[in-house]
Amino acid sequence: MDNPDAELAQAGPFDRADRNAVYRAIFTRRDVRGQFRPDPVPDDVLSRVLTAAHHAPSVGFMQPWSFIVLRGAEARARVHAVFAKANAEAAAMFPAGADSQYRALKLEGIREAPVNLCITCDPDRAGPVVLGRTHDKAMDAYSTVCAVQNLWLAARAEGLGVGWVSIFNRDELREALGIPAHVIPVAYLCLGWTSGVYRKPELELKGWRKRLPLGDVVRFEMWAGEERENPLLEQLRRDAQAVEAGDFVG
Ligand SMILES: Cc1cc2nc3c(=O)[nH]c(=O)nc-3n(C[C@H](O)[C@H](O)[C@H](O)COP(=O)(O)O)c2cc1C
Numbered sequence: 260m261d262n263p264d265a266e267l268a269q270a271g272p273f274d275r276a277d278r279n280a281v282y283r284a285i286f287t288r289r290d291v292r293g294q295f296r297p298d299p300v301p302d303d304v305l306s307r308v309l310t311a312a313h314h315a316p317s318v319g320f321m322q323p324w325s326f327i328v329l330r331g332a333e334a335r336a337r338v339h340a341v342f343a344k345a346n347a348e349a350a351a352m353f354p355a356g357a358d359s360q361y362r363a364l365k366l367e368g369i370r371e372a373p374v375n376l377c378i379t380c381d382p383d384r385a386g387p388v389v390l391g392r393t394h395d396k397a398m399d400a401y402s403t404v405c406a407v408q409n410l411w412l413a414a415r416a417e418g419l420g421v422g423w424v425s426i427f428n429r430d431e432l433r434e435a436l437g438i439p440a441h442v443i444p445v446a447y448l449c450l451g452w453t454s455g456v457y458r459k460p461e462l463e464l465k466g467w468r469k470r471l472p473l474g475d476v477v478r479f480e481m482w483a484g485e486e487r488e489n490p491l492l493e494q495l496r497r498d499a500q501a502v503e504a505g506d507f508v509g
Contacts (some may be wrong), residue, residue: 273295275508275509278509279508279509280416281509282431282507282509284412284413284415284416285412285459285461286502286507287456288378288411288412288415288421289415289419289420289456289457289460289461290357290363290421290422290423290460290461291368291420291422291449291451291453291456292366292367292368292385292422292449292451292461293368293371294420294454294455294456295368295371295372295373295420295449295451295452295453296451296452296453296454297371297373297451298373298451298452298476299330299373299480300373300374300419300433300450300451300452304419305328305415305450306414307417308410308413308417308419308450309326309410311409311410311412311413312324312326312378312406312409312410312413313406314409315390315402315405315408315409316402316404316405317394317399317402317403317405317406318389318390318391318392318398318401318402319385319389319390319391320385321384321385321389321392321399321402322384322385322402323380323381323382323384323385323399323400323402323403323447324378324379324380324381324406325378325379325380325381325442326377326378326379326404327376327377327379327438328375328376328437329374329376329377330373330375331372332370333370333377334435334436335370335375336370337435338369338375338377338427338432338436339367339369339370340435340446341427341428341431341432342367342369342426342427343367343423344428344431345426345427345428345431346366346367346426349426350362352392360466360467361492363465364462364465364467366424366426367422367424367426367449368422368448368449368451369424371449371451372420372422372449372450372451373450373451374449374450374451375447375448375449375450376410376446376447376448376450377432377436377438377444377447377448378403378407378410378444378445378446378447378448379403379407379438379442379443379444379445380399380400380402380403380425380443380445381399381441381442381443382396382399382440382441382442382443384399396418400443400445403443403445403446404425404445404446407446407448410448411423411448413432414450418459419450419451419452419453420449420450420451420453420456421448421449421450422448422449422453423446423447423448424447424448424449425446425447426447427444427447429443429444431442432447432453436494448453458464472496473496473498473499474492474496475494476493476505477492477495
């Protein structure tokens with residue numbers, strides 16, 4: 260293009276209703292594991308959420324992702340076997356007490372969800388030297404995660420549940436799906452309509468972990484910055500309360 264500046268557009272705030280729709284998708288998005296309904300996901304819906312994923316940011320615009328769509332029971336059963344083995348190994352890693360709590364959690368919906376997606380990252384997609392990835396090779400995987408989050412939020416807006424399953428031996432998952440050795444399976448997602456979605460993270464409701472106060476994870480100027488009270492921290496507390504009360508307004 261001769262003059263890219265001719266393509267500049269205004270990017271002001273959305274009007275309030277649209278803004279709140281975005282926040283609503285963010286605050287009501289959940290990881291879904293046990294509430295999948297078997298009815299199929301129409302192609303137009305699946306296409307929209309994949310299109311949202313494909314519009315994620317990526318380092319050097321390399322778009323390192325690919326999306327393997329699994330709808331057949333046989334492929335999903337193969338992946339479930341890979342999960343089951345890793346999940347048994349995972350349970351044994353937790354100390355006594357936590358291991359039984361872990362075993363009681365449902366951590367995937369691979370066979371129940373009518374669609375599974377494996378989202379991969381190909382580090383070679385844009386050649387060996389990638390703008391922006393020159394000093395930190397993980398940036399391509401981070402880009403792929405941005406695509407996952409786009410899809411997850413778009414799915415929430417569509418009313419489609421999504422659950423991320425990460426308990427796999429990576430090489431065994433590669434083998435189950437015929438993924439080349441240099442390609443990284445970044446995310447394995449279960450998708451489908453749901454019978455209901457928890458209002459809070461399921462792991463919180465089941466006593467595994469709580470959401471941290473946002474003020475505890477915001478630091479100022481340096482990692483060990485001293486500032487513990489300021490107007491932003493007060494605002495963060497008010498916003499946390501508003502989210503909790505369900506009346507956060509953008
Ligand atoms: C990278 C990543 C991997 C995850 N892997 C799993 C998983 O293997 N099994 C599972 O049940 N949930 C998994 N989750 C979902 C998280 O447990 C969930 O996001 C978290 O508990 C907060 O709940 P929410 O997503 O409903 O807000 C994963 C989430 C992310 C971002």
